Amino acid sequence: MDDIVRIAVGTFVMRPYVFAFLAVYLVVAVTHLGWKKTFCFTVVGYLLAFLSEYSSINTGIPYGWYYYIDTTKMQELWIAGVPFFDSLSYVFLTYCSYTAALLTVSPVRTCRWNLVTLETRAIRKSFAVLLLGSLYQVFLDIVIDPVALQGNRWFLGQIYGYKEVGLHFGVPLSNYIGWWIVSLVLVFALQRIDARVGRNREKPAGVANLPFRSLLGPLLYLSVLVFNYVVTISIGEQLMALTGILMFTLPVIIVVVQVVRRANRYSRDELAEHLKDYPYMMTCGERTR
Numbered sequence: 001m002d003d004i005v006r007i008a009v010g011t012f013v014m015r016p017y018v019f020a021f022l023a024v025y026l027v028v029a030v031t032h033l034g035w036k037k038t039f040c041f042t043v044v045g046y047l048l049a050f051l052s053e054y055s056s057i058n059t060g061i062p063y064g065w066y067y068y069i070d071t072t073k074m075q076e077l078w079i080a081g082v083p084f085f086d087s088l089s090y091v092f093l094t095y096c097s098y099t100a101a102l103l104t105v106s107p108v109r110t111c112r113w114n115l116v117t118l119e120t121r122a123i124r125k126s127f128a129v130l131l132l133g134s135l136y137q138v139f140l141d142i143v144i145d146p147v148a149l150q151g152n153r154w155f156l157g158q159i160y161g162y163k164e165v166g167l168h169f170g171v172p173l174s175n176y177i178g179w180w181i182v183s184l185v186l187v188f189a190l191q192r193i194d195a196r197v198g199r200n201r202e203k204p205a206g207v208a209n210l211p212f213r214s215l216l217g218p219l220l221y222l223s224v225l226v227f228n229y230v231v232t233i234s235i236g237e238q239l240m241a242l243t244g245i246l247m248f249t250l251p252v253i254i255v256v257v258q259v260v261r262r263a264n265r266y267s268r269d270e271l272a273e274h275l276k277d278y279p280y281m282m283t284c285g286e287r288t289r
Helices: 002-014 016-033 035-059 084-105 127-148 173-196 213-234 238-262 268-277
Strands: 066-068 108-111 114-117 160-162
Touching: 002 016, 016 035, 016 084, 016 213, 035 066, 035 084, 035 173, 084 127, 084 173, 084 213, 084 238, 114 213, 127 173, 127 213, 127 238, 213 238
Parallel strands: none
Antiparallel strands: 066 160, 108 114
């Protein structure tokens, strides 16, 4: 029993940043999707991520051949050779990438105290959101994986490695191809859960219309980026950090400019469709039905 308690506590204590991001994800996702959809995706997303990692360390598919170093096996939770926290992180990475895609493609309404993406069921399950969301998630990994591979130089620890040194700061291109495939599956799973779970209920349980709620998921996305930039710079990898920053500079500027230009330029039909699909969501202070 003492070993179980020690491992359980160690899982949280050793990876506080993971669980901090997870806590923010849970709050944001519940206010956005409702607790049932959030719970379902958290479980399904974790299982899909775990299976992808378990498969890759044993077969090389989908990420290519890599291995975990179980130096912390007696300090934190591992499942079948995979650290629990690692597969869990896929869940919030997928959600924040999905919301970044929604912000990119949805009409936007602003007022003095709020910004609302005029999402519809059609937009949420669209191919555009699937494609953009999966690519946003891959781009996150392009920043995360190189610094994670240097875990012996910061508090992550050296927990994994690749059998062959890759082209991108030691990371092989097969890893990013695998991430894109898995990200497509994860975003698609989130879209299906959103479309099917509780679809006969007009008001998702637990929804709270927080000011600027539509920006919370994208801000979580940027927070993950900034965290990894800070770690990268702190270990002296300036070129790695500069590469990651430059990679995101243009996309971030494009999205910001696009949102500003589209603000309040929606049609009556777009607003009506949003209110039809989500009649209980507040839109800049107004509520329907």
